[in-house]
Amino acid sequence: MNPPNFSGSLAIPAGSGTLDGMTDIDGRLLLGPLVRYVDCDRATFWVETDRACTVAVQTRADSGETRRVEEPTWGLHGHHYALVAVEGLPADSVVDYTVSIDGDQVWPAAGRRAxxxxxxxxxxxxxAFGSCRRGDTYSEEALTRIGADALVGLADRVRDQESSLWPDLLVFLGDQVYADDPSPEIVDRLHARRAAGERVAGARSEEVEDEICDFEEYTWLYQESWGDLRVRELLATVPTCMILDDHDLRDDWNSSADWRAEVTRAPWWEDRVIGAFSSYWVYQHLGNLSPQELEQDEMYAAVRAATSDAEREKLLAEFALRADSEPSSARWSYHRDIGNTRLIMIDSRCSRDLRPERRAMVDDTEWAWVREKALSADTEHVLLGSSLPFLMLPGLHNIEQWNEAVAQGAWGRRAAAVGEKLRIALDLEHWAAFGTSFADMVDLVDELVTGPRAPRSLVWLSGDVHCSYVARAETRVPTSTALYQLTMSPFRNPLDLPIRAVNRLAIRRPVARALERLARRAKVEPVHARWETEAGPWFDNGVMSLTTDSQALHLRVDHAAVADGRQTLRTTAEFDLTPSGARRR
Known part of the structure; x- marks a missing residue:
């Protein structure tokens, strides 16, 4: 079968950062369509429009059967959104679709196919998965500064492939937007808006004059991130899952109780929280849910039933502030069963318990949910998505363990204060820095792989650390289940050279052993797990693709580059991941 002639299948040079050449796409469709949830017979489509309207999605199967579903948009802060769920689709089929606004087709463009x-x-x-993607242009300066975009490279590959070769799912593992470090173009818009007096009260603080402060400014980030023609085409074709991380709100978000105590006193904090959670709920979270979950979601029902934008804005503002101050009041975690695989996406940022005597990566309510979804899985493979890696490079794991112990008082009160400051300054806030949660995860693994429905593999998918690696793990329980940590970061936001050197040192055994001894001096108990970094670390922008075959997991590692004037992906390595180790293909 030849690859479909997609909407937007245009040859665009690497330096283009706009929708140049796409003049035949109706301007009423500001963003989207994004294909979000897809299973055997259902699919959801998310759009942002430039006005209140009725959005219709019409599908056509190979059999000729058509389905049409209409949804009125709902408004927030002058923006308009719809999420259209279509059911009754044929399984394992390529289904054509169109998107219309008030009866006029706006996607795909005339003569093209979606x-x-x-x-x-x-x-x-x-x-396919990864994390950490800065919004920016594709000018020569930007390509030199932060490199080629792995998503553009993936879009280029998908466009030329048969549908049987596409990823079944594209997973965004956090930092889809950078509210605290926007692109130069966005900073210019922020300055212009503030100069014109169009800003929330918190934006008057010099501390955040170059940062995103409210819902309107968050919409700029999403327009920049998802508006490029090639990325737009990719997201209109391949289903996506997303989870939040710190830069969705601010660097080091919820790293410790001290961090929260300081930042929540800032005059801009409430506006940032409202903008961050409200926009995340609209642009990312809703599409993570199945049609059935959407029907049962009380906030979604309330937003759709509200009679005015002001009422919706009030509902989401209250929801956002409550979600920040009472994490158990909202759940950002979710799961999907696809083929022979269960994906469990864990919110490892908002649902933390930061009490010094507890320090949990996820609170008790969230952890009970994770356990239930893992232990009830009746699939060959279980994927645990966490924006933060469960298994760090060995040396970094040991230093985070040491830091937590010191911050907890292992070396006295004065050292504890220093340890807490180091925790924030050095981003020592991964699973290793929450020892109780790390131990809970190891216990869950042991319970899962010795249970009656032990999976063939259990894999952690993560990002955040701006380097990529493959680590194979073992616990105290003998098992035939393959245990791997796969970390892919960034999509587009490379690590500074000095920090790359630190990461390379962290995998060296003498360094890891020395730091392990340091942790023992702080009375850190040995963990009941061992792991080795079998490939990596790599530091270039890229994407990983994992295939859950029954015999072995297949992993492809791709990195982005500019070749012949185009942003493309180049395969760095391919592996079969078995219980005994990663074998290069």
């Missing part, structure tokens, strides 16, 4: 590939009920799937 399709979605529904899932099969069992069998292997391919998950």
């Amino acid at each position: 399709v979605v590939h529904t899932q099969r009920s069992d069998g292997p799937i391919t998950v």
